[in-house]
Amino acid sequence: MARIYIPADVAMLAHLAEAGEVRPVATVHAVTAWLTGAAPGADVEDLEYTAFADAATASVGLLAGQVPRRVVISADVPEALVIERAEGTEADFEGGVSLKQVAAIHVDDAAAAEEIAAELASGSPDLGLIEANVLDWYAPEELQELLAALALGAFGMSRP
Numbered sequence: 001m002a003r004i005y006i007p008a009d010v011a012m013l014a015h016l017a018e019a020g021e022v023r024p025v026a027t028v029h030a031v032t033a034w035l036t037g038a039a040p041g042a043d044v045e046d047l048e049y050t051a052f053a054d055a056a057t058a059s060v061g062l063l064a065g066q067v068p069r070r071v072v073i074s075a076d077v078p079e080a081l082v083i084e085r086a087e088g089t090e091a092d093f094e095g096g097v098s099l100k101q102v103a104a105i106h107v108d109d110a111a112a113a114e115e116i117a118a119e120l121a122s123g124s125p126d127l128g129l130i131e132a133n134v135l136d137w138y139a140p141e142e143l144q145e146l147l148a149a150l151a152l153g154a155f156g157m158s159r160p
Helices: 010-019 033-038 044-062 110-121 127-131 140-151
Strands: 002-008 028-030 071-077 082-084 090-093 102-107 136-138
Touching: 002 044, 002 090, 010 071, 010 102, 010 140, 028 044, 028 082, 028 090, 033 044, 044 071, 044 127, 102 140, 110 127, 136 140
Parallel strands: none
Antiparallel strands: 002 028, 002 071, 071 102, 082 090, 102 136
């Protein structure tokens, strides 16, 4: 099995809850052979965090017209379905990820959402400011409650 990090948005989380599956809309991120070679002796957790952070950055590109919260879905999938790119943490993944394969869901909190909204509205967002925010961790079993809280604006923003 391989752990992949899927850049996502709130709409994709809603689809995951409704359909029980989500399909990545862009490349996924993973601990690749390139990353391992670029950081010899690095701790596995550090390598995983690098791939996760790259997915969080990639999720910014999905936010136009969406709830301004980065979302990353961490999932364990068959290794044979993950095709690494030549460099970096990007990988191609064809197919869907079922809710059973999801290891964790990561979402920006309300304060981060406000900062991200302001950055996106500026016309030239500073990715460094956006990336400085730490995404909150949710268990897959918490997906319905997370979506309900987002819909109610309990995290400071309501869904469009």
